[in-house]
């Protein structure tokens with residue numbers, strides 16, 4: 044708390060772990076999506092282009108149902124509160140679930156794109172995912188083109204604006220909170236390295252250590268994102 048209380052330019056980097064308590068499964072570890080599916084078969088752009096109906100059926104449709112139902116948990120709400128308190132500037136998220144925005148954070152960089160929108164691979168028109176009729180797969184745009192999530196598949200580039208802004212935020216923050224990410228997927232995992240090199244205090248919130256722990260992060264607060272954020276927010280509110 045001593046590092047966060049005086050912070051005015053804190054940035055959070057979040058991953059799937061923060062959304063677990065909202066009912067969205069993580070990618071790695073027990074119960075993770077990549078335990079059931081090979082990401083290169085199911086989440087690679089080449090697979091999607093080869094067989095969009097299969098990727099929709101196996102991955103996208105399930106995710107749509109799960110994300111449609113998901114609501115922010117105390118982890119997301121805690122980060123929104125840190126913004127209200129004037130401590131947190133931005134959230135860089137690898138998640139595509141839109142829960143940070145729903146919780147109230149106003150500057151969310153969606154590093155891996157978003158699942159809230161689908162995009163036509165032919166005419167590039169975007170349509171809100173909740174409006175997509177997935178009764179026939181793959182769903183199509185009015186022009187006849189196939190719809191794809193506006194998220195980054197393996198084998199695709201990070202949206203340049205998201206990458207550039209994230210690097211900018213990472214190099215100017217005073218504290219970086221790294222919440223619920225295994226920190227193994229690049230280039231997202233290098234944001235804490237940029238922050239540390241630029242003089243920020245890097246704090247991890249995770250039940251498990253990661254490759255950053257003890258190397259890049261100053262310390263790890265072990266626990267679930269919601270529980271830890273509740274403790275942090277209560278302590279900061281008492282201090283004010």
Ligand code: APR
Nearest residue numbers: 058059060069070071137223224225226228249251267268
């Ligand atoms: N609170 C916080 N962290 C948690 C919780 C919890 N309740 N439960 C688990 N975790 C941690 C795990 O210990 C792990 O370190 O969340 C992390 C989840 O890791 P991943 O599943 O690898 O998710 P993420 O880091 O977001 O993955 C990065 O990989 O496949 C790609 O594109 C996908 O954006 C994703 C990227």
